[in-house]
Amino acid sequence: MVGARDVRVRKREWARAEILAAAWRLVRSDGIAALSMRDLAAEVGMRAPSLYNYFPSKNHLLDAMYAQGMQQMDELVRNSPRGRNPRETLRNRARAFVAGAVQDPFRFQLLFERPIPGFVPSPESLAVGLTRMKETSEMAVAAGLRGQRELDLFMAITRGLVAMQIANEPGGDRWVSLVDEGVDILIAHYTATDQRRRTRRQRADGAD
Amino acid sequence: MVGARDVRVRKREWARAEILAAAWRLVRSDGIAALSMRDLAAEVGMRAPSLYNYFPSKNHLLDAMYAQGMQQMDELVRNSPRGRNPRETLRNRARAFVAGAVQDPFRFQLLFERPIPGFVPSPESLAVGLTRMKETSEMAVAAGLRGQRELDLFMAITRGLVAMQIANEPGGDRWVSLVDEGVDILIAHYTATDQRRRTRRQRADGAD
DNA sequence: GTCTATATCCAGATAGAC
DNA sequence: GTCTATCTGGATATAGAC
Numbered sequence: 001m002v003g004a005r006d007v008r009v010r011k012r013e014w015a016r017a018e019i020l021a022a023a024w025r026l027v028r029s030d031g032i033a034a035l036s037m038r039d040l041a042a043e044v045g046m047r048a049p050s051l052y053n054y055f056p057s058k059n060h061l062l063d064a065m066y067a068q069g070m071q072q073m074d075e076l077v078r079n080s081p082r083g084r085n086p087r088e089t090l091r092n093r094a095r096a097f098v099a100g101a102v103q104d105p106f107r108f109q110l111l112f113e114r115p116i117p118g119f120v121p122s123p124e125s126l127a128v129g130l131t132r133m134k135e136t137s138e139m140a141v142a143a144g145l146r147g148q149r150e151l152d153l154f155m156a157i158t159r160g161l162v163a164m165q166i167a168n169e170p171g172g173d174r175w176v177s178l179v180d181e182g183v184d185i186l187i188a189h190y191t192a193t194d195q196r197r198r199t200r201r202q203r204a205d206g207a208d
Numbered sequence: 209m210v211g212a213r214d215v216r217v218r219k220r221e222w223a224r225a226e227i228l229a230a231a232w233r234l235v236r237s238d239g240i241a242a243l244s245m246r247d248l249a250a251e252v253g254m255r256a257p258s259l260y261n262y263f264p265s266k267n268h269l270l271d272a273m274y275a276q277g278m279q280q281m282d283e284l285v286r287n288s289p290r291g292r293n294p295r296e297t298l299r300n301r302a303r304a305f306v307a308g309a310v311q312d313p314f315r316f317q318l319l320f321e322r323p324i325p326g327f328v329p330s331p332e333s334l335a336v337g338l339t340r341m342k343e344t345s346e347m348a349v350a351a352g353l354r355g356q357r358e359l360d361l362f363m364a365i366t367r368g369l370v371a372m373q374i375a376n377e378p379g380g381d382r383w384v385s386l387v388d389e390g391v392d393i394l395i396a397h398y399t400a401t402d403q404r405r406r407t408r409r410q411r412a413d414g415a416d
Numbered sequence: 417g418t419c420t421a422t423a424t425c426c427a428g429a430t431a432g433a434c
Numbered sequence: 435g436t437c438t439a440t441c442t443g444g445a446t447a448t449a450g451a452c
Contacts, residue, residue, distance in 0.1 A: 112375060153386050155372060160364035160369070164364045167322075178360060
């Protein structure tokens with residue numbers, strides 16, 4: 001049984017979701033900086049003041065968009081298929097991240113490029129991204145990328161591929177298609193380095 | 209001998225340069241999106257309408273800033289020291305680019321992240337960047353990065369290092385310090401690949 | 417919850433006096 | 435060339451009727 005209160009709450013949440021969806025539509029067509037409360041209200045068939053019943057300020061709206069975008073990226077990455085080995089799994093995650101990023105450049109911009117002077121995401125929203133990066137780090141370690149430097153370089157490559165793709169060939173796959181290669185090169189290099197390091201240590205230990 | 213006309217022209221150009229410098233000061237402190245003609249005028253001790261004697265519109269001002277920023281990045285990269293071999297030279301160029309980018313994040317944003325909805329740089333300004341990229345490509349080829357994929361990956365790495373540095377540790381060098389390593393790994397990988405390819409071809413040709 | 421009306425502020429840009 | 439005054443338009447946000 002559902003009480004009248006629950007119905008009201010649901011309606012409200014549905015309306016909030018509608019507004020958020022409309023906001024993304026506008027942002028995707030005109031950019032984040034061009035989003036205004038007036039236009040947004042018109043997009044959902046309201047006048048601007050009515051929006052303030054759902055979001056107390058534009059910053060709250062942006063924060064909700066940020067949180068939603070982060071959640072989406074998070075799901076994309078988490079739902080990427082597990083590979084037959086850590087390397088494949090890492091590649092899949094990287095591919096999922098890059099694909100999701102270039103598929104919605106303005107989402108990427110909002111999440112990672114701080115395009116709005118006054119806006120700072122709430123700590124909870126930021127936490128989603130940090131958790132995902134920590135998970136990815138664990139998988140990268142399993143795949144052979146130990147040490148902070150290796151991880152940093154890995155993250156930089158995926159980020160760079162996204163940036164180049166969006167900036168120079170939006171909608172294409174010239175850089176997107178390099179994800180596997182980039183990851184493989186890194187892993188190959190560092191596992192080979194480890195091999196050498198280990199071999200040297202064994203020799204030094206007098207083993208083998 | 210200098211005519212009265214030249215003096216006037218010089219004064220005018222000096223004023224334009226002053227305005228541009230003031231614009232960069234404002235942008236560096238508050239972000240590109242926050243730049244307004246009023247504030248800019250105040251920064252140089254004028255009222256807003258006077259600015260229109262030097263730049264016919266805000267877009268023209270932004271384009272001048274874009275061109276100037278591109279020129280600066282260009283000089284930084286071109287003035288990077290020539291190494292003892294192509295690999296060193298390429299590393300120096302990459303380091304110069306990354307250092308210049310992280311040293312002024314808002315310049316980087318204006319040049320490479322299209323933060324302003326309506327603004328599109330003029331073709332001449334864009335050409336500066338393209339020429340530099342072409343030069344870098346030639347050096348990369350000399351260093352062993354043949355083929356488009358290799359070059360694309362190289363550019364992506366430098367861009368990604370900049371992006372991560374600015375986003376996660378502005379002012380630091382955690383990612384900046386990885387430039388050499390990233391370049392070296394790429395070159396090592398692809399020259400090794402070439403070696404193998406050449407060896408195979410020689411065998412197939414019956415040579416050796 | 418949604419509206420009209422409005423407050424307040426700021427933007428880019430122009431007209432025209434000096 | 436620089437100014438005052440102003441146009442035009444847009445922004446976020448609030449008050450208060452319904």
